[in-house]
Amino acid sequence: MLQAERHCDGAGLRLTPVRRRTLEILLESHVALGAYDVLERLRIDGLGSKPPIAYRALGFLVEHGFVHRIEKLNAFVACDHPGEVHDPAFMICTDCGLVGECQAPAARSGLSRRARESGFRIASTVVEATGLCAMCAEAKE
Amino acid sequence: MLQAERHCDGAGLRLTPVRRRTLEILLESHVALGAYDVLERLRIDGLGSKPPIAYRALGFLVEHGFVHRIEKLNAFVACDHPGEVHDPAFMICTDCGLVGECQAPAARSGLSRRARESGFRIASTVVEATGLCAMCAEAKE
DNA sequence: AGGCAGTCGTTATATCGTAACATCGCTGCA
DNA sequence: TGCAGCGATGTTACGATATAACGACTGCCT
Numbered sequence: 001m002l003q004a005e006r007h008c009d010g011a012g013l014r015l016t017p018v019r020r021r022t023l024e025i026l027l028e029s030h031v032a033l034g035a036y037d038v039l040e041r042l043r044i045d046g047l048g049s050k051p052p053i054a055y056r057a058l059g060f061l062v063e064h065g066f067v068h069r070i071e072k073l074n075a076f077v078a079c080d081h082p083g084e085v086h087d088p089a090f091m092i093c094t095d096c097g098l099v100g101e102c103q104a105p106a107a108r109s110g111l112s113r114r115a116r117e118s119g120f121r122i123a124s125t126v127v128e129a130t131g132l133c134a135m136c137a138e139a140k141e
Numbered sequence: 142m143l144q145a146e147r148h149c150d151g152a153g154l155r156l157t158p159v160r161r162r163t164l165e166i167l168l169e170s171h172v173a174l175g176a177y178d179v180l181e182r183l184r185i186d187g188l189g190s191k192p193p194i195a196y197r198a199l200g201f202l203v204e205h206g207f208v209h210r211i212e213k214l215n216a217f218v219a220c221d222h223p224g225e226v227h228d229p230a231f232m233i234c235t236d237c238g239l240v241g242e243c244q245a246p247a248a249r250s251g252l253s254r255r256a257r258e259s260g261f262r263i264a265s266t267v268v269e270a271t272g273l274c275a276m277c278a279e280a281k282e
Numbered sequence: 283a284g285g286c287a288g289t290c291g292t293t294a295t296a297t298c299g300t301a302a303c304a305t306c307g308c309t310g311c312a
Numbered sequence: 313t314g315c316a317g318c319g320a321t322g323t324t325a326c327g328a329t330a331t332a333a334c335g336a337c338t339g340c341c342t
Contacts, residue, residue, distance in 0.1 A: 071212040091261045104251040114243045119275025126269040134260025
């Protein structure tokens with residue numbers, strides 16, 4: 001949170017109440033939240049109740065790297081390493097919903113070689129694995 | 142198409158008219174199609190007009206590896222290599238909509254190392270790159 | 283003051299996806 | 313033959329996700 005504030009100050013970005021609270025909500029959650037989940041919590045705090053409110057705040061946070069969108073879940077998680085340049089990959093537990101972020105530059109390597117070969121210019125990548133986290137895998141034994 | 146037929150025959154799967162036509166529709170398209178795009182074409186052919194028809198056919202085709210879902214687009218493409226075991230990755234052109242499939246086992250390596258370290262058991266992966274295909278990149282020069 | 287840019291608030295609607303139940307045709311079997 | 317079981321289809325109804333478009337407000341700059 002402090003990192004986000006500092007980053008915004010430094011970059012001339014406005015971390016408004018809605019945006020700030022949206023980020024807090026995601027930081028407090030250990031699982032990915034849908035836009036409507038976020039919206040519901042914003043509503044409770046009197047910060048807006050219509051979808052565009054949440055989508056705009058989430059759009060801002062994603063654009064500036066404070067939040068990631070999990071395509072597989074149509075949901076959002078706070079970034080582990082805000083401000084740093086990174087190329088995130090995610091591990092999504094299908095049992096408990098936990099979403100772990102990791103840096104996976106290597107995850108691009110096979111793809112980026114293929115891209116070079118074919119002339120494709122990568123602008124962004126999505127890398128997501130679904131499966132069982134260590135705890136849930138153990139619980140299944 | 143022939144490969145799909147053979148695979149179904151061999152595996153005791155039923156490639157019914159709806160499923161067959163759904164696969165044909167995707168094979169004829171060079172871009173990813175949404176479920177409702179597919180449904181519209183099925184409707185024209187008199188093969189059903191309600192969402193579950195399309196979703197069920199697509200679900201069958203995805204489950205058996207004839208079709209891939211592109212998470213980033215909420216859309217579907219026919220598989221380039223049906224029947225073969227693979228771990229597909231996609232390159233999605235944001236200009237022309239072209240979706241290229243490639244094999245990217247290496248794309249998993251960074252992630253799978255991380256997964257091993259943390260005890261996460263990967264069941265499936267999503268690897269998608271967005272950007273410009275060679276033709277569109279050239280056209281932009 | 284006036285204009286501009288960014289944000290917020292709202293309405294309305296588009297797009298994507300599924301639960302639940304009825305029906306139909308095939309297959310195996312008494 | 314009759315019928316039970318099963319997978320696939322057809323339909324209704326609804327839920328979930330997402331955005332276009334417009335107006336109002338605010339801070340800032342000239």
